[in-house]
Amino acid sequence: MKQTKLASIEPTTTAAEAGQTVTEITAARIRERVISGTLSPGSHLSEATLCEELQVSRNTLREVFRLLTTEGVLRHEANRGVFVTTPSISTIMDIFHIRRLIECSAVSGAHHRHPSISKMRAAVDAAIKHRDRSEWLDVGSADIAFHAAIVELADSPRLSAFYAQISLELRLVFGLIRDPEYLHAPYVGQNATILAHLEEGATANAAEALEKYLYQAERFILAAYSRAIPG
Amino acid sequence: MKQTKLASIEPTTTAAEAGQTVTEITAARIRERVISGTLSPGSHLSEATLCEELQVSRNTLREVFRLLTTEGVLRHEANRGVFVTTPSISTIMDIFHIRRLIECSAVSGAHHRHPSISKMRAAVDAAIKHRDRSEWLDVGSADIAFHAAIVELADSPRLSAFYAQISLELRLVFGLIRDPEYLHAPYVGQNATILAHLEEGATANAAEALEKYLYQAERFILAAYSRAIPG
DNA sequence: CTGGTCTATATTGTTCAACAATTTTCGTGC
DNA sequence: GCACGAAAATTGTTGAACAATATAGACCAG
Known part of the structure; x- marks a missing residue:
């Protein structure tokens, strides 16, 4: 289980992140980007792009997508990928x-x-x-x-x-x-x-x-x- | 995306499964085993054993575990794995x-x-x-x-x-x-x-x-x- | 210009093997 | 029985590869 890699990309590993898995940390980061609007509603999240950007493996990112989809933060469409939800x-x-x-x-x-x-x-x-x-x-x-x-x-x-x-x-x-x-x-x-x-x-x-x-x-x-x- | 492999292990690919991903089908199968009691409350699910049994890859199974944990069917503990929930x-x-x-x-x-x-x-x-x-x-x-x-x-x-x-x-x-x-x-x-x-x-x-x-x-x-x- | 078809490309879904980190088990000594 | 250390097992993560599906672009006909 790796916890050091994320620290090297995002400026600070916060105290709250200590002891958390890479998956949890990544989920929190995406969640925050959605809430802050950095990832805008309706936008498509490319696995290849995002895992490169967040420096995590694609498989880990997919687990994160499953988590966030169930939470309602993301919307998953089979074979078409994952989108940021669009409140109406x-x-x-x-x-x-x-x-x-x-x-x-x-x-x-x-x-x-x-x-x-x-x-x-x-x-x-x-x-x-x-x-x-x-x-x-x-x-x-x-x-x-x-x-x-x-x-x-x-x-x-x-x-x-x-x-x-x-x-x-x-x-x-x-x-x-x-x-x-x-x-x-x-x-x-x-x-x-x-x-x-x-x-x-x-x-x-x-x-x-x-x-x-x-x-x-x-x-x-x-x-x-x-x-x-x-x- | 593979749909044929599961069919070869479970006796019948049902009509309801057509067009579904392996992940979805696997999730449904585990869900059913939990509800039927085949997987008993509190029991630990070994990734290695279960992915072999269900003939899916460990990564796919991990995605399924994420789904089912959020649903409340399974309980995930970091570094210790996944357990069937225990109603009380x-x-x-x-x-x-x-x-x-x-x-x-x-x-x-x-x-x-x-x-x-x-x-x-x-x-x-x-x-x-x-x-x-x-x-x-x-x-x-x-x-x-x-x-x-x-x-x-x-x-x-x-x-x-x-x-x-x-x-x-x-x-x-x-x-x-x-x-x-x-x-x-x-x-x-x-x-x-x-x-x-x-x-x-x-x-x-x-x-x-x-x-x-x-x-x-x-x-x-x-x-x-x-x-x-x-x- | 629009719609249809075909091909190439991009992307998602899944698999496999490997390694790192953590937990559990086992053996030994007191 | 308890404590400790080593070995084994398991989970978490990674990266590469391949299969399947979707998308984009080129071309043609009306």
């Missing part, structure tokens, strides 16, 4: 429908002493700190962590894994809109409101506020996406 | 929690003219026919198709795909209990009741009957699983 309006609508279903149900059934509440508190505090410094990408990450912590209230590993995939697709949408401030700035306070309801055990109020927020966010993102992506 | 009591509880969330929500929001209703009808009719012939595996398959059709009422590709994975895990549980008649016989009529409510537009009644059924089925399967799997 219906993608966004499906994502928000699922979020309302999963997140609101998790909040409705939550116990106000659930361990995940402290994760939500940490995420809200982080978002506020980053907003004050105008670090909008970090605000976005804190928002995503807040919502993942909501899903953890349900104590369902499968729902949490499913939500992680939904989250990844949503990040792809955010990346295409390319305006983290516009996306995240209006909502930092909202998360604090939802959390406050939860911390005092008012789960119905929390679920109602969350649902309202999700409807608003959906409309907001649909509009932004329509402007950012012509046709 | 908490697996069953998680599955039913998710089923109640997804299925009941889909039924509550259903339109009584939704195209999926006819799939549900076909599944109910098939289950009754197979029950009358004591073909219990087929009854089970029809039941699973009925519930997948329920999820399709939501018109959400991601929920349907997620549910397909949940379904697969449930089939693994059923396989371990090894008594399809015991599992499915008590519930054939129940599906007809749920469907009748839906066909007359009484979605709340349908959702209530479905939820009740899911709680019953959960308790039933938990008990059967506890008896079938010691410890």
Whole structure:
């Protein structure tokens, strides 16, 4: 198992990568390129080109493609190769429908002493700190962590894994809109409101506020996406 | 791309396999062995042994392992290989929690003219026919198709795909209990009741009957699983 | 110009063999 | 039984080769 080769191409092997296989590291790199838009939606990924660029063997890259296809980051067509997925309006609508279903149900059934509440508190505090410094990408990450912590209230590993995939697709949408401030700035306070309801055990109020927020966010993102992506 | 080699080992290349890649066919075969119990829960899958047995290359098998790991059929541990997943009591509880969330929500929001209703009808009719012939595996398959059709009422590709994975895990549980008649016989009529409510537009009644059924089925399967799997 | 056909090229899917790295097994001594 | 070291087994990765499929380009007919 080789871990040194990748280090020589990408400038830094991060601490997070230590102990990871080449396959995992490569998957993370492609994932990041998709989310950042470096690999643009709909584009075809050539095995020959990409394995040369990333300095991994074609077989390893194929394993990575299998992983990322199942995650929804890539789309595989037999004999024609692999393409970056193309979020559409219906993608966004499906994502928000699922979020309302999963997140609101998790909040409705939550116990106000659930361990995940402290994760939500940490995420809200982080978002506020980053907003004050105008670090909008970090605000976005804190928002995503807040919502993942909501899903953890349900104590369902499968729902949490499913939500992680939904989250990844949503990040792809955010990346295409390319305006983290516009996306995240209006909502930092909202998360604090939802959390406050939860911390005092008012789960119905929390679920109602969350649902309202999700409807608003959906409309907001649909509009932004329509402007950012012509046709 | 080779399609002839697999045919020479397994007795018949089925019609369903025509046009499929070796990878897909191999994945399906391993999936089936896991569900049937031929590959038992927790067991380690040796790349060297299995690729020889299935007459595919190790690289191809590794791609298949990536696919099946993401599906939840196998569990991958870096440097130690791949294991068949081991459903536990908490697996069953998680599955039913998710089923109640997804299925009941889909039924509550259903339109009584939704195209999926006819799939549900076909599944109910098939289950009754197979029950009358004591073909219990087929009854089970029809039941699973009925519930997948329920999820399709939501018109959400991601929920349907997620549910397909949940379904697969449930089939693994059923396989371990090894008594399809015991599992499915008590519930054939129940599906007809749920469907009748839906066909007359009484979605709340349908959702209530479905939820009740899911709680019953959960308790039933938990008990059967506890008896079938010691410890 | 458009559509069809054929050929060459490019690409994907799969295989094989080899090597590096990690884990497991086995043997030995206390 | 436990600890240690060596050997063996296994997984992770690589690169080359070949088969199968798709794509691109050239040519011809209407």
